[in-house]
Amino acid sequence: MLGAEFEVDVTNIAHGGISVARHEGRVVFVADAIPGERVLVRVTDDAKKSFWRAETVSVVSPSEHRQPHVWAEASVDRAPERRAGGAEFGHIAPGHQRELKRQVLADALQRMAGVDSDVRVEAIDGEPDGTGWRTRLRLHVAKDGTLGPFAARSHTVIPVDSVPLASPEVARLTPLDERFNGATHVDIVAPSGSNAFVLAGDSTSKGRPKPHRVTELVGEREFAVDVRGFWQVHHGAAQTLTSAVQDAIDGDLFDPRASNHDLYGGVGLLAAAVADRFGPTTRITTVESDALATDHAASNLVEWLGSQAVTSRVDRYLQGLRGSATSWRGATVVLDPPRSGAGKEVVDHLVGLEPAQIVYVACDPVALARDVALLRERGWELSRLRAFDLFPNTHHVEAVATLVPAG
Known part of the structure; x- marks a missing residue:
């Protein structure tokens, strides 16, 4: 067939x-x-x-x-194999996009974790049609050197005349009419506190690109991050998640002197959110496997004497605590795992350390539901949940959940 x-x-x-x-x-x-x-x-x-x-x-x-697709090159009017990927909800009115994302999140929680949720997906500030939000954009290079996104569900590079999801500065700098022979991709990065960059790269090269520090702003706070390092892509995402994590923490359960942790912590964005809310006496450790990101985290958190940045895979870090007298009783743990989720091993280690609460930041609803199910099996319950449309015109949705021991 x-x-x-x-x-x-x-x-x-x-x-x-x-x-x-x-x-x-x-x-x-x-x-x-x-x-x-x-x-x-x-x-x-x-x-x-x-x-x-x-x-x-x-x-x-x-x-x-x-609706007419926000990206002409991804429209259903084109042959499927010639449609640009990366805006798979662009043909759907924005409000209904959020409703579909809500359905996926609520269905995953009910089906996998047995949790009924009335969560809604919240819009954040930006263009009403969900364009103009990407401050970081990667395009790929075809054999003839032309630049474009991959076609949906393939590795065929599609030439395009526009990049409507990109922020105005990124769109202005994107060199769609140039050739990049010898490169496999081009990154266009517009940090909120530094100059913008156009960076050609070769993903087949074994060496890591030379680090280059840029500055991102969240309110009045500055964060050092590598130009190619991980940072939230939507221009409003870092502030949205900062506020959401701060709101998700139950202040009655928070102990600033406990062994508070930010796992998969990147450059310390969410650790800083915690410390900003609870003040200069806050102890918090951020754990991240990327050594360059950890170096930046140490710099970003330097004003808090009780902070430290550890370079380690989260599962290995937690494994190293197993069998010791270490306890995280009274601690708040912020968890921001990759798209695959935290998984059974990490969940088991966390539960064994007995923290007071877990704030879980999730970029994948199924992974979140799977981990919530694991935590519920171990005596925890979902007490709060919010979701945000940080990736308009795509199927992606971000959620922030609070989990506490049942009873």
């Missing part, structure tokens, strides 16, 4: 920005569709017996929430 075309009625949304339909009893995961639509699809993957994957070829009966 590979390449077969047929019409389907789209019924609901699934994790990953794809919709769900059925054809002759078989589940079909459909890209570029909206629940409630009837679309003509083409099968792109039939390797699994239980489901197929398909692309929308054309829309037969459009949803009331369908």
Whole structure:
């Protein structure tokens, strides 16, 4: 059936920005569709017996929430293999994008963790159509040196004339009409407190690019970060998460002198959020596997005498505490794991250290739900949850959850 075309009625949304339909009893995961639509699809993957994957070829009966795509090069009007990737919700009205993200998050929590949630996905300041927010952009280089994003679900570079999700400064600097022979990608970075950069790179090179320190601003606070290092991409995300983490901490459970931790801490953004809320006596340790980020974290947290930055993988750091007399009783732990989540080993170590509360920052709703399920099995409960639309016109959503021991 590979390449077969047929019409389907789209019924609901699934994790990953794809919709769900059925054809002759078989589940079909459909890209570029909206629940409630009837679309003509083409099968792109039939390797699994239980489901197929398909692309929308054309829309037969459009949803009331369908809009002209914010990125012409990603529109359903183009052949599927020529659609730019990275804006897979751009054909959906912004308010309905947030509703679909809410459904995915709430469904994952209910299905995987047994938690019913009335969470909503909050919009943050920016353009009403969800464009103009990316302060960091990576484009890829085709064999002929031209620049563009990958096509959706492939590694084919698509030439484009615009980058509408980019911030105005990033869009202005993006060299779409230049050739980059010898490079595999180009990064355009516009820090809030430093000059912007256009950086060609080669992902096949074994050496790490030379570090270059830039400054990011969150309110009046400055953060040192490497120009290619991790920093929140949306121009308002760092401030949003700072405030959300501060609000998520139960002040009655917080002890500034306990062994408070920021795990997967990067350059110390969330550790600083904690210390800013609770004052100069706050003890907090940030743990991060990237040594350069840890160096920057040490600099960013220097004003708090009770702070320290540790270079280590989180699982190894926690493993090293196992069997010792170490206890985190009374401690608050901020957890900001990668998209795959924290996982069983980290959760087991955390529970064994007996902290007072965990504030979990999640960029993947399924990983969050999986870890919430692990914590609930070990006697913890979800007490607070907020979600934020930090990636408009994509399927991604950020959530901040508070978990405490049950009872």
